[in-house]
Amino acid sequence: MKVGIIRFPGSNCDRDVFHVLELVGAKPDYVWWNTRDLSDYEAIVIPGGFSYGDYLRAGAIAAITPIIDGIKDCVSEGKPVLGICNGAQILAEVGLVPGVFTENENAKFICEWTDLKVESVKTPFTRLYKKNEIIKMPIAHAEGRYYTENIQELRDNDQIVLSFESENPNGSMEAITGVCDEEGLVCAVMPHPERASESILGSDDGRKFFEGIMKFR
Amino acid sequence: MSKKNLGDVMKYDAEVRISLKKGMLNPEAATIQRALALLEYQVENTSTVDLIRFQMEGNSEDAVRDEVDEMCQRLLCNPVIHDYTIEISPKEE
Numbered sequence: 001m002k003v004g005i006i007r008f009p010g011s012n013c014d015r016d017v018f019h020v021l022e023l024v025g026a027k028p029d030y031v032w033w034n035t036r037d038l039s040d041y042e043a044i045v046i047p048g049g050f051s052y053g054d055y056l057r058a059g060a061i062a063a064i065t066p067i068i069d070g071i072k073d074c075v076s077e078g079k080p081v082l083g084i085c086n087g088a089q090i091l092a093e094v095g096l097v098p099g100v101f102t103e104n105e106n107a108k109f110i111c112e113w114t115d116l117k118v119e120s121v122k123t124p125f126t127r128l129y130k131k132n133e134i135i136k137m138p139i140a141h142a143e144g145r146y147y148t149e150n151i152q153e154l155r156d157n158d159q160i161v162l163s164f165e166s167e168n169p170n171g172s173m174e175a176i177t178g179v180c181d182e183e184g185l186v187c188a189v190m191p192h193p194e195r196a197s198e199s200i201l202g203s204d205d206g207r208k209f210f211e212g213i214m215k216f217r
Numbered sequence: 218m219s220k221k222n223l224g225d226v227m228k229y230d231a232e233v234r235i236s237l238k239k240g241m242l243n244p245e246a247a248t249i250q251r252a253l254a255l256l257e258y259q260v261e262n263t264s265t266v267d268l269i270r271f272q273m274e275g276n277s278e279d280a281v282r283d284e285v286d287e288m289c290q291r292l293l294c295n296p297v298i299h300d301y302t303i304e305i306s307p308k309e310e
Contacts, residue, residue: 100298103245105242107244
């Protein structure tokens with residue numbers, strides 16, 4: 001299964017994602033931001049990093065690059081799209097998922113392990129978890145505080161994917177740290193599943209995010 | 218064709234001020250206010266704005282304003298959290 005990993009200037013979790021996708025048996029490939037045609041790929045991952053130096057707002061400049069049209073085509077063809085950290089910020093800026101990830105409540109970069117609750121299992125990335133399962137994955141961001149004007153709509157449509165379990169380190173609305181589109185095909189999460197996919201690194205709780213793509217369809 | 222046929226093309230100064238919507242948490246402003254308090258300045262309702270300035274050509278102030286408004290909606294602002302104001306004036310020589 002061919003999975004495209006989108007690279008922007010400033011992406012820096014691309015190789016970690018590549019490594020884990022290989023571990024679960026996928027055929028990952030790097031795709032540069034100016035590519036328009038993504039028809040070769042069956043799934044897309046937008047990795048973390050600091051695309052375009054986070055200038056203006058995290059993800060704002062990546063959101064207007066040609067590859068975004070290619071990603072939109074993938075979505076309309078029913079292919080799963082996962083955005084991790086900066087990838088999640090980009091998907092929110094594009095409007096493929098609702099709301100924004102903005103400056104942390106304490107105005108600091110937070111890098112730590114967090115306990116998370118898997119709220120929705122309707123996405124390809126979370127369908128191998130049990131609903132309300134508690135998992136451990138790290139966060140590493142300065143702009144991760146989730147905010148939306150339509151919280152009720154998210155609840156009604158089962159669009160809340162992940163929330164912080166015990167603490168709410170960045171001040172997110174209702175401790176939300178992962179959301180998806182209405183269908184559940186596009187998933188945006190601030191925590192890093194690729195950094196929690198091998199027990200030697202402290203947790204392999206995130207691995208099912210990638211295994212879920214493999215067994216999808 | 219001379220430029221005359223297009224109307225008077227002039228250079229304008231454009232200024233976009235981007236602020237957080239009312240009620241949105243502003244961690245930067247809160248930090249500044251706490252820092253001022255460390256210096257024993259008691260201030261309240263601290264806020265910050267982003268200011269983006271540039272120059273561009275256009276046929277009229279209104280036409281330039283419309284184009285800058287489009288820039289705000291497509292890139293400069295995120296409508297979920299931001300309000301913005303635009304000021305256009307003939308470029309100062």
